Amino acid sequence: MTDREESRPLRADARRNRDRVLAAAQAAFAEEGISVPLDEIARRAGVGAGTVYRHFPTKEALFQAAIVDRVERMITHARDLSTAPDPGRAFFAFLDSMVTEGGVKRDLADAVGGHDSPGYLGPVHDLNAAISELLTRAQQSGAVRPDMDITDLMRLLKGAFLAAHETGATKEQRHRTFTIVFDGMRPHPQSHLDR
Numbered sequence: 001m002t003d004r005e006e007s008r009p010l011r012a013d014a015r016r017n018r019d020r021v022l023a024a025a026q027a028a029f030a031e032e033g034i035s036v037p038l039d040e041i042a043r044r045a046g047v048g049a050g051t052v053y054r055h056f057p058t059k060e061a062l063f064q065a066a067i068v069d070r071v072e073r074m075i076t077h078a079r080d081l082s083t084a085p086d087p088g089r090a091f092f093a094f095l096d097s098m099v100t101e102g103g104v105k106r107d108l109a110d111a112v113g114g115h116d117s118p119g120y121l122g123p124v125h126d127l128n129a130a131i132s133e134l135l136t137r138a139q140q141s142g143a144v145r146p147d148m149d150i151t152d153l154m155r156l157l158k159g160a161f162l163a164a165h166e167t168g169a170t171k172e173q174r175h176r177t178f179t180i181v182f183d184g185m186r187p188h189p190q191s192h193l194d195r
Contacts, residue, residue, distance in 0.1 A: 135148070
């Protein structure tokens with residue numbers, strides 16, 4: 001595909017096929033990780049293997065597109081919440097939506113944790129900036145402890161996602177884990193570390 005072809009907008013049917021492949025890939029990667037064959041993704045999308053390869057020449061390109069799409073949706077959601085009248089509620093609502101989605105999707109830990117690949121750097125930077133704004137507003141409102149920064153938050157979330165998947169935690173166990181993590185983000189009168 002030439003640069004000129006890449007810059008041309010997709011026809012409506014080609015766009016629909018690309019979206020179907022992307023949705024099928026996200027579901028497959030979430031369930032099975034990157035080991036799922038491209039033929040299986042094509043089958044789930046209801047398209048031929050050639051259609052998959054036309055849009056995504058390698059499995060790695062498809063995996064990257066699936067994660068970037070998910071990250072961009074998260075960015076939009078965070079930005080939508082950035083002007084909410086209750087910053088604390090907005091912050092925890094966003095985290096809850098990440099947990100609800102991420103608790104069953106293996107690839108979200110990658111999105112939260114960031115990547116060295118150049119294709120991820122821009123979207124992950126934008127995600128961190130959008131979440132950082134939610135965090136700052138929640139801290140200014142007194143809903144979140146002031147001694148935490150975006151690096152701490154992303155590290156906590158990535159660790160919790162990874163632990164939930166590596167241990168095969170149930171939905172209830174994941175919920176309990178994240179409730180404990182979220183409670184640790186709220187301000188406390190006196191931390192046990194200060195005693």
